[in-house]
Amino acid sequence: MPDELLTNPRAERVKAVRALASRSVRRRSGTFLVEGPQAVREAVGPGAPRVHDVYLTPAAARRHPEIVEGAHGVGARVRTGTPEVLEAMSPDAQGVVAVVDQVRADLDDVLAARPRLVAVLAHVRDPGNAGTVLRAADAAGAGAVVLTASSVDVHNPKAVRSTAGSLFHLPVVSGPELPEVVARLRAAGLTVLAADGSAPHDLDDLLDVAGTAPAGVPDLAAPTAWVFGNEAWGLREEDLALADAAVRVPLRGRAESLNLATAAAVCLYASGRAQR
Structure with a gap:
């Protein structure tokens, strides 16, 4: 099950996720933001880059148990947050976002x-x-x-x-x-x-x-x-x-x-x- 419920949309963790909209922040961190159930479902699938964190609203966690299961399967931290928290992370979250290592092919x-x-x-x-x-x-x-x-x-x-x-x-x-x-x-x-x-x-x-x-x-x-x-x-x-x-x-x-x-x-x- 998800680890904890996040309730403060102004928390530093929330701001850090939102900051990944900036190219300079992505360059420094080597990570990027994946938004929405379809994309996050693929991100926690086989062969994808390392997934650090998955955030869902409680409703999204119930609606998409395969995302929660997949995230645990790849060793990602899973956290739930209120709709306000997910909205603060991304207005395009649709209740689900993930922080993932950048895609780098040679x-x-x-x-x-x-x-x-x-x-x-x-x-x-x-x-x-x-x-x-x-x-x-x-x-x-x-x-x-x-x-x-x-x-x-x-x-x-x-x-x-x-x-x-x-x-x-x-x-x-x-x-x-x-x-x-x-x-x-x-x-x-x-x-x-x-x-x-x-x-x-x-x-x-x-x-x-x-x-x-x-x-x-x-x-x-x-x-x-x-x-x-x-x-x-x-x-x-x-x-x-x-x-x-x-x-x-x-x-x-x-x-x-x-x-x-x-x-x-x-x-x-x-x-x-x-x-x-």
Whole structure:
């Protein structure tokens, strides 16, 4: 059972949990905040980073006994708090939060596993977009996600919420520069494709020839790394030049463009289908 009931929303412990919304605090502590039953359930599952503390309201503890059991199973401290305490920790708690060690994957380890599909986020600044792409990559069967040095912190609370727990399902590498990432992915045998709205290659055309692509045409059936750029300006010319080819998602209707997360989901699922 949970250890104790916390009743003071101004307690130092509560303030310390709330402070994890700050990137500087996360950097110093090496931990981050996981909010909501779905994400915390995944955080206390197998293969996730170390969980230090799980906080629940009494009602949430009764409603989600699997979270309490999972937290005890991974050696986390479990504490209950009043709804006011959980609200003070996070307005997005939904009655449950956890303090967890940051997710740190190494690119060498990722490549040693010989992934067939990787998503690379270059200069992606919006945490909701980053989290949603990570969730789409997980759903499409990607082997890893890489966020370059200029991208958002994947431990940003909005990014974590947007992953809906997928942050704990696949390796996430943060920090390397894009040229290094591309060079190492290519050396590991992956074709590097840049998603770009004005690219010469049409994604549907590539799907039509997947597995039988002629010379000079990217083969979606081959191991592939997709590079996705900034929400506002996409990929810079120097970034596009790093890729083996640039690919556009066809727009059949009157929409001017797709947002980053939607375009990434389309591209990743196209590769996932071609690689079946």
